[in-house]
Amino acid sequence: MNSAIDYIENNLDGSVSVTEAAKEAFCSSFHFQRMFFAIIGVTPAEYIRRRRLTLAASELAVGNTKVIDVAMKYGYDSPNAFTRAFRNVHGISPREARNSGVKLSAYDRIFFRVEIRGGNEMDYKIIEKPAFEIIGKCKHFTNENFFKEAPAFWKKYVTTEEYQALWSLTNGKWGQVAEAPLMSVYVPDEVGSRDSFKDILGVEKPAKTKAGKFKVLKVPAATYAEFNCSYHTAVKMHKYIYGEWFPSTNYERDESKPDIAAYFPVAFLPTRGMGVRWWIPVINK
Incomplete structure (x- = not known):
């Protein structure tokens, strides 16, 4: 699963295939998405979307890259679609992200780890x-x-x-x-x-x-x-x-x-x- 996340993170500024991510986890796309949602609470597609918009906000806040270029880099075909998605996550427009002191949301990269959780019993x-x-x-x-x-x-x-x-x-x-x-x-x-x-x-x-x-x-x-x-x-x-x-x-x-x-x-x-x-x-x- 960590290899799958590595694949996703390395391709956020390009093409990301959930099927390819599933291959990194040695399972079908169907099983991978069920497992991912069960553990993380969001689908792989939603994770990818949030991570891309987190990186996009960082670029806009510290650089001079054009909004349209950032939108294209992170998979949005039009500025309007990018603006809607950006506003849903950050509450402001991409252009406003350049202003000093604005608050931006950050969705951190996830890591899978083995955790021992106190011996709960479940009959099956x-x-x-x-x-x-x-x-x-x-x-x-x-x-x-x-x-x-x-x-x-x-x-x-x-x-x-x-x-x-x-x-x-x-x-x-x-x-x-x-x-x-x-x-x-x-x-x-x-x-x-x-x-x-x-x-x-x-x-x-x-x-x-x-x-x-x-x-x-x-x-x-x-x-x-x-x-x-x-x-x-x-x-x-x-x-x-x-x-x-x-x-x-x-x-x-x-x-x-x-x-x-x-x-x-x-x-x-x-x-x-x-x-x-x-x-x-x-x-x-």
Whole structure:
């Protein structure tokens, strides 16, 4: 991970590829971005943006370089785009950064280190799941926009007639293989440098059911680490899995398989109280 940061830092004034950074960390782009966010709290793209704007502010404050040249150096094609981004971080325009005594924000370079954190226990199971098919709604997200856009999108979707039609395929019954009434399957979709993935909300496909307007995906057989939590704590649990559990165990993620969140609604309880089981595909190191 430190090699990945070295690569990013050495290329802030040029082209930075998250895929290349992931190669430095010896993992897929999908896994790298999940691990990065779990540990640091921002996506790699957001880290790159903040670091570039930190360096840009330093150059403007102490030098005579033209604003347009600084903007181009740090990846902005137009002065307007650079000014908007600069103002969002520093609260002032690039030209104002030249004034004496102005306050500028600095986002420091990160370093990864091994840290022993007091023996917290977290229960998990290692389970085997045969292959099965999921049928449902498919939406593409990037790792950069997922945490901003996905919750609102799915919250709105579950109020639609299309979702009711999806739910009626099984009427809430558990699938025979997945043993869950509802699931989200996150499938890496390596497309250029956008690092997008498919987020499929659906149910285990009943036999002889036609896809119709829904997406059908075959989920391969896999070994999973299973973690139990609530819908309210699901994101926190996911960060724990990638940020602490993986580094402290003898497992690594099976890059060829998707992460799955299985949902278990409870009658008369709000959504935040719904049970969630994370199924994270693993192999021995």
